[in-house]
Amino acid sequence: MSRFDQQQNTTPETLLAVKVVEGDANNGVARTAWAAGMEGSVARTLLDRDARAFFHQSLSTPCLDAIIKAAGPFIINAAGRRILDFHGNSVHQVGHGHPEVIEAIERTVRALPFSPRRFTNEPAVRLAERLIELAPGELAGNARVLLVPSGAVAVGLAVRLARAVTGRHKTISFAGSFHGATLEAAWIGGQDLFTRGMGPLPPGALHVEPPCSQPCNLCDGLCTGRCADRVEALLAAGDVAAVVAEPVRATTVHVPPPAYWSRVREACTRHGTLLIFDEIPTGLGRSGRMWACEHFGVTPDILVIGKGLGGGIVPIAGIVGRAELNDAGVIRLANLSLGHFTHEKSPAGAAAALATLEILTRDALPARAAMLGSSWAQDLREALFDLADAASVASGLMVRGVRNLGLMVAVELGGPRARDIADRCLYEMLARGLSCKVGGGVNLVFFPPLNIERTQLERATSIIIESLMMTQRA
Ligand SMILES: Cc1ncc(COP(=O)(O)O)c(C=O)c1O
Structure with missing residues (x-):
């Protein structure tokens, strides 16, 4: 196999072999070395206090470092390092701390710091209206909204809305998926990291293999998204409330085959099942479209x-759903309070969201993400191709490919040392001034701000290459 595979996607075999893990492992050799390196650092005392004060969290304690500032594309650590x-x-x-977002929040909270439930307020209503305008496809202009304080x-x-409207309770989601860490969301997701030791979860959460990447061996040559049949097979029982994905x-920035979602959409409609898209990390321009x-x-x-x-x-999240769901479920919904949260119409949250939507649309950031994402991914491919060529076979550095959709970019490593190299590389990059995530154990995953400068992407490319070179020698 070539040591650099320029395909946009990996084979389904690779996907199955890779157990998708949400974030970076924090218990490996590289992490221990990083922690030892923090001895004597400015952050040490705060890291120790943090570890004593908070409950341990598998993916995030002990913390990496302490930060004192976040501005634009930078976080600044306790030692003043950008x-x-x-x-x-x-x-x-x-970007972090956009001045227009801060100004909108300040202006709003001075006048209206809180809106008790049972009252409404201008920013919250305006936000719901704006989200309805900006919603995708047939939802645009024909939707309703509920706002809550977190994605999970x-x-x-x-899911509760889908249950109420369909009168069914089952859900289908992808094995190894993540939809948040509450009991409800962890049960929809398929990762045991979030459900281990929790006892029986609510019944009816079905999990299906995720879509293939192309090329795959289900479709001969031309992909028709036949892997969607796996979802359809489960839908056939006719008792599923929603597909959640x-x-x-x-x-891992895995993009399903082009026909996949239209096949699932069609099957959901035929079986009276709702399709719920979780766009918590991928929405708001990140993918190169809104x-x-x-x-x-x-x-x-x-x-x-x-x-x-x-x-x-x-912290603000929400749902934008077909307006008909409100009418279809009106009798049940009249006796239900699905969105009953203390901060359900947060004026500060709504003001921040309205300012963010204004910046995204005015500055055409989705289009910018599409343009910068493709060119940066191509630069990375070329730089990594040269690096893989120069690396000795014995070093075991193999790059399977660079995938991107807008400014979601993943460099997938391959070969027997992939996990080890990805894990070590994370710390090499951090030490050089770049923070990213390891997804699925073997992917270096980059989500820069959408208003990032080209020169900052170039700087990141140099750090990635230097760090991989250092890591493969180790
Ligand atoms: C796909 C997806 N869904 C849901 C969530 C949960 O969002 P929150 O952490 O705001 O609860 C996340 C968070 O990372 C996510 O990535």
Whole structure:
């Protein structure tokens, strides 16, 4: 096999072999060495206090470092070092601390710091109206909204709405998926990291193999998205309330075949099942379109949004669902309070979201993400091709490919040392001033702000190459 595979996608065999893990492992050799390197650092005391004060979290404690500032594409650590934040938990489409978002929040909270439930307010209503205008496909102008404080809660809300409207309780989602860490969302997701030791989960959460990447061996040559038949086979029982999925898997940037979602959409409609797209990390321009589902020409019944909605400052998420669901379920909904949350109409959250949507649309950031994403992915391919050529066979560095959709970019490593190299590389990059995530164990995954400068992407390319060179020698 070539040591550099320029295909945009990997084979389904690779996907199956790779156990999708949400984030970076924090218990490996490289992590231990990184932690030892923090001895004597400015952050040490705070890291120790953090570890004593918070419950341990598998993917995030002990923490990597302490930060004191976040601005634009940078986070600044306690030692004053600027780190390009290409992780940012996918909240920083407009960069950290965008002045217009801050100004909108400040102005709003001075007048209206809180809106008690049972009252409404201008920013919240305006936000719902704006989301309805900007919604994808047939949802545009024909939707209703509920707002909540976190993505996981929004996923649970979408599923409860689907249950209420269909009168069914089952869901289909992808094995190894992630939809948040509440009991409800963890049960929809398929990763045991979030459900281990939790006892019996609510019944009816069915999991199906994720879509193939191309080329795959299900379709002969020309892909027709036959892997969607796996979903249809489960739908056939006729008792499924909703299919819940990310249109594009953000953690590994795996893009389904072009026909996949239209086949699933058609099957859902035929079986009376709702299609819920979780666009929490992929929405709001990240994919090069306002919504990732627009790349497939498919509209969900319910769109779930979050993360960058609050401009990376205020926690706010929500659902945008077909208006008919409100009318269809009106009798049941009249006696249900699905979106009953203390901060369900947060003026500060709504102001932050409205300012963010204004920046995204005015500055055409989705189109910018499409343009910069393709050119940066191509630059990375070329640079990595040269690197793989120069690396000795014995080093075991193999790059399977660079995938991107807008400014979601993944470099997938291959070969027996892939996991080890990806894990070590993360720390090499951090030490050189670039933060990213390892997704699925073998992918270096980069989510820069959509208003990133070209020169900053070039700097990131140099750091990635230098870090891989250092890592493969180790
Ligand atoms: C696809 C997906 N769904 C849901 C969530 C949960 O969002 P939150 O952390 O805001 O609850 C996440 C968070 O990473 C996510 O990536």
